[in-house]
Amino acid sequence: MTELLEVKGLKIAAPQKDGSEIPIVKGVDFNVKAGEVVALIGESGSGKTTISLGSLGYTKPGLEFTGGSIKLHGNDILTMGNDDLRSLRGQKVAYLAQSAAATFNPAITIGEQVTESAVLHGVMTQEEATIRATELYHALELPDPELLGGRYPHQVSGGQLQRLMAAMALVGRPDLLVLDEPTTALDVTTQIEVLKAFKKVIQEEGSAAIYVTHDLAVVAQIADHIVVLYSGEVQEQGSVDQIINNPQHPYTKRLMAAAHAGPKPGMGDKLSGDHDKDIANVQVKDMTAGYGEIRDGKPAITVLRDINMSVKNGHVVGVIGESGCGKSTLARVIAGLLPAAQGNIILDGKTLEGSYKQRTKLELQKIQFVYQMADTALNPKQMIGEILGRPIEMFQGLTGKKKREKVAETLRMVELPVEFENRYPAELSGGQKQRVNLARSLAAEPEIMLCDEVTSALDSIVGSNVVKLLKRLRDLTGVSFMFITHDLSTVAAFADEIVVLYAGRIVEQGPVDEVLSPPFHPYTRLLISSVPEMKIGWLEETMKKREMAVGIARGVEITAVGCPFYNRCPIAIDGTCNIKTPPVHEPTPGHQISCHHSLEDILGFENAPQQVLHGFEKAAPDDAAIL
């Protein structure tokens, strides 16, 4: 195979006012052969995105090329004139951004945006482009492809937009695709469907690709060649097989370590000693909640229905589910940010007021909410010292020297240097900010911390470090956690109990090991199978599985009656599941599954030969095509 793209000694830097430069990319070499998928791996700050953009002859504002060359078909992009560059972009090299939601122009129809570059570059006429786009919609398994073009971005889901990005990139048949973390922001089930679609079209189109990500497991599924980056330098590069199965460079090893294998029972390390104090710390009883005006116990939009769960002292309860399933809402209800429409929240046996406004100072102190985004959770105009000092002042009534000592102590607990107290959030890295975010709640000395997706915005290494920290904090302080995430692996590694939420209802809950081992609720099964494993060819195997046939490529439907999972369930029973609310089975004490099938049936299906039970095969018409 001939070299399609040759990157030699590429240097990119941020020039400063005083003439000096901050180097971002420090001399990078790698090649992309025609039809080959090259993955750039590294944490944020490693310069992987900057490099990938370089292959379109583009740098983010404030950066510029300072050396090296990027040759496409042998001619150097960095020396191209504007016209050549313009025809290069979108026509020869196409870019897929991380967040499609932000990258689609809200004021222009999807159709126009998808076909725009192809038409502008005169590759094809509007008509041809539109036809081509529709084909791609089909290939990408997007719902009603014929109408899609006329829609506006806000009218389709995030997963669909992500796939539409692919269509937009592919429409002009580019030689090289640049995919910048295209699946990072997605739920596991969505991610896998998008991955599948990408892989399929890339193969069909035979176009080469640069795939930028920090997730090795994903890379294992899609890449041929891997380039490992750290702070703008190549640490190691080689074939997927070589990097995944026998990494050489210590940094690569470290990445591998941080990337978790799929969720298995028994991988979580339990609380030191037995669960002696197994008394409920926080209990949720028959709770229904939602948004909008509440009429006779029913909110205008119901988000959570009949929730019953509890967090025992010193336990970590992982709440898992796809975005929109109501897991954050659950935490907000407990924190009193969203008063429940029905049911009670009980703290240490005492029923709490619905709204934090009526709760006592002590109650407020005991329950602490940790926000997902440190950037919005920390006041950019307050110094860390002030941010941490305030809760200490309010809840422990400490001031002056005592307060500062406590702040220092808290910082030490979250493994941050004491000097940070005089810094502003903007001067910290993402992981550090998240630690401060945790520290603020910690400083209140709570009984329970409600952590809302605290790791999902972080790179794998940083994320795993934060999880480690949380463990240590639990052992140290005995505080209980409600850990909300869509990442099953993290929960498996960290939680004592798991609560599986689907469409606002709990479909399964119980001790980690029970939940992660059969019998599974069909949805739990889907989740588990969807977590990418660091195994080449895993994607293909998984896609063969029954639950995948119907589980993916279908939107969540919030229903009041029947089983919420009905429309995605491979073993759903028409006339029952969609009408009756499923009963609760308790295979082992504390482990609850709500399903119309008996436990035996469910187990049966686990081992049964792969066969689709009823008419869902059309759901994924061409699974075969992937293989």
Next chain:
Amino acid sequence: MTESKGKSPTINSLSHTDQDMVKSGLSRGVSRRVVMGWLMAGGATVAGAGSIVASATKAVAAMAQKGGTIKFASDLHGPSDTLDPGLNTSTIDYSRGRAHYNGLVQFNDDTSVRPELAEEFSSNADNTEWTFKLRQGVTFHDGSSFTADDVMYSMGRHYGEKSTSTAKTLVSDVAEWVRVDEYTVKAKMSGPNGDLPKILATSQFKIIKDGTTDFQNPMGTGPFKLADYQPGVRSLHTRNEDYWRDGPNADSLEIFAITDKVARTSALLSGDIDLMQGLDPKAIPQIESAPGVGIWSVASGAYIGIVCMTNTSPGDNKDFVLAMKYIQRREKIVRSILKGQGTVGNDNPINAAYGPDFCSDLPIRQHDLDKAKFHLKKSGITEATIQVAEVAPGTTDVVLLMQREAQKIGLKLNINKVPNDGYWGAVWMKTPMNVTTWNMRPTANVMMNLAFAPDAPWNDSLWANERMGQLLVESRAVTDAALRHEMYCEMQTLISENSGMIIPAHRNYLDAKSDNVEGIGTMPLGSLGGYEWPEFAFRTDL
């Protein structure tokens, strides 16, 4: 008036103003003799005057032609514009009135009067009864003919509870108006008054049609008919073809206001208007340096006054008022603020413009800081506040100058500038120190009677002096010139010495006009020759 040496002078050897004066005089049929009188009074030799008048007559004869439109911009207008003579208060009202109506009698440039709608008028021996014989065959704009009934109605509107007339006090001494026959009316006076005709010649006493109540489109007998009338916007007047005397010169008049003085001046300079009323003295150089336009300045008895109310502090302290009179820099005001378009005032409303009634032997009070200091010390007053509105061009500056002088004698004089609107109602005669301005009145007696009679409603400083009132009434009946002059001198001395009114300067009526318009008078009772221009002004560029 200077005349150039060498060859015999022509009209052109006169100053701009004088040229216009002579020409317009002649054009309005003033006799050669009278005009030569003016010239020689101005220092011209008989021969010089003769040749000037000759050339002027030629010029006028060459120019006096009919037709064209004259655009006149006044300084103030608004929704309150009115064609109701009784409510006339502003130049724009007076000018429109002059174009639309006639009076019984009419002013000459020297403020003497001549018959207008009244063919002739006469009084009995002791001036207690006046008879007006009305002109026959005069018609209103709607064709109906003018009779005694119209006069009775017009005069009636100045009497009684319901009357909104702003001039009712001027004719309050007319006990009764009598309709003798269709073309004769009598005014029976409550006391002797030789000046009634002059009073009736003022704007408020124009003759309107019997029974008129709607003044949006009233009927008059005047030289122009109303073609368009939008209060606060403009009015258009077109020639009244069946006017009772040789009609107006212009075909039509457009009358409106440009309230911004700079804009008004610019409009004249750019030729958008032909006549403008109220030229800011500051702008004189601008006008005089520009081609095709000139100022029209008429010396008059109008004055700017600084009022110290005598019924309250500080005005009730004679020494304070005197101090204020002594710190006035009268020449400076005339030179710097009025830019020469005025005459030094002597804290006395009457000046040379009033002719024989002016007491010229009264010495002008000089700027004297020592005297001022002395009197101020005596009064013991160290601080005072004066309310100022720009009631006449330069008023504020006069007070600013006064403030600086006051400082020199150790008086802290605070200035409080208030808006013009509402000034007369809310500030004037209601605050201890304020400013005022008066137009010239037809006679010295009327002037003093309005503003200095002990019981006069507009006695600015509420200065009540018995002797003054006595003299005012007596002097009306006196016919012996010497005695009359003596009495007037006494009155003027009284005012100058004792009243709370400080009159640092008399202002000219300072307006400007395009050279293409002539026939503007010099009657000193109001702007542009006492608003007499509409009928006589004519274009020279037809």
Next chain:
Amino acid sequence: MTDATANTEESTIYDELPDAPPKKKLELTWVGKLGVTVVVFWLIMVFVGPYIAPFHEADIMAYDSYMPIFSTTEGEGFHLLGTDYIERDIFSRILWGARTTIGIAFTATLMAYAVGVSLGIAAAVAGGWLDIGLSRANDAIISLPSIMLGLLAVNAFGSSIPTLIMTAGAIYAASVFRIARALGQDIMVMDFVEAARVRGETMQWIIFREVLPNAAMPLATDFGLRLVFVVLFISSLSFLGLGIQPPMADWGSMVRQNLEGLGYGSYAAVWPALAIATFTISINLIVDDISASSGGSLAKKMI
């Protein structure tokens, strides 16, 4: 977790990378710096102007009006910018005028901010009827021409400096209210505000410690523009004869009073106009510079 030991020993080598190249501090271009210089100059004049002025603002010379620049009069001295319509030294009056014009405008704007911001933020934080009520009243004020409101106020209370400040302050408080309210609403939805609430912070803590500090920068830039508007507004009032009390010099009325001069080549009106322009333009330059450094960088990447 595979070998926990491995990564503890590496962690020293590969510590966390900063997210992005460090944000550079706000730095003005030479244009902006020029603006700052001029504004600072005038601000200094506000304080020292009257003391370094050769004449008192009310001094009326005994020589002549509308004298050209660089003219000297015996016994009185040198008139750098000539004299005005009643023979006052323009240079001195401009120096004095700085105090009046800028002083008043500044105080008025400060007032507008005190009122507008506190009400605006309050409306945003409290919401409900307070918000509705304030917003309607605000609409009413904004919907009326400011000149007319000024006229009403001056007619009612006389054109004293306090009146002017109050009037301008009140009128512009309305527009400040709008901005402050919008900003406040944006910040109120931020997590850190919610966090503060759940912590049980008082309303005033939330307003003064959480919301205001984050609204400060945009408000600061707006303050500049607002200040310019107020200067122009007061000048316009002076134009309509409702401005500062004579003999106090304020640039607006100085322009106004000397306009006639322009007609025959006296620049008496130009100097104060220039004073206004230099001051207002400079402020705008600074504001532009600040907002430029915060936006539009992508635009330069267009090809």
Next chain:
Amino acid sequence: MQRMVIQRIIIGFITLWVVSVLVFIGTSILPGDVAEIVLGQTATPESLAAYRAERGLDQPLYMQYLTWLGGMFTGDLGTSKAGGASISSLISGRFGNTMLLAGIVAIISVPMSVVLGLLAAMYPGTWIDRILTFGTLSLISVPEFFIATFMVLIFAVQLQWLPAIATMSPEASFWETIGSMAMPLITLIIVVAAQMIRMTRAGILNVMNSPYIEMAILKGVKRKRIILRHAFYNAIGPIVNVIALNLAYLVSGVVIVETIFAYPGLAKLMIDGVQTRDLPLVQACAMIFCGTYVILIIMADVAAILSNPRLRNPK
């Protein structure tokens, strides 16, 4: 969407009412009354009393307000307390003039400003941008009356190209009328355009930071199209809003221009009304101004809604 518009309209009416009360209070606290001002220096107690009786000023103020309010609903604007002419007759002509002036200025300045604004945004940092930015900046920084007077001195007094004042005579032909309006037109266009150009530019550059613009660049889209298609459509909301405010200003805020060019428009009429304490007149004008403002703002909102797919057709 209909709901939003209806909501706005209701709010509009509330605003109108609040304004009428404000103005009423405002005018009632002014010193002096119509009679004193109209009769001026030569007023006497009797003539004042007579005048007040004649114009119905002897009623208590709140009664005058109520009668006015009543009249408002029956479409009767009442009669001027000062001149005695009917308000509608006073206003009708002026309203026409104001609308004519505002209309022409709008027709010329709005497209011009938007185009220039887009141009500046399209080539940021280039000479054309700098010229436009600095030029407009200077224009919005000097007092309006100074610009106007300068124009008069140059074009009317010195060059004598254009009339110094804009008198509106019914007998004038359309083109004569336009000719006589030239000066106020030019002045206002300059003043208003400066504002709108700046705002358009700012509005565009504001959205220029969004990721979808970067995407467009990475798709190799040309400058022109990026600005016109990608940026402009998302900036319409704020731009239209600024335009609306400027148009409202053209109707109500041009006192100074009307004064300098003696242009018989509404703003000046209202000032006269205030100065003569002519309550019904002031009220009528205020209603017109506030009404225009409300209508324009509603229109702006609707435009913004229409330009934004999210609001136009929600999920």
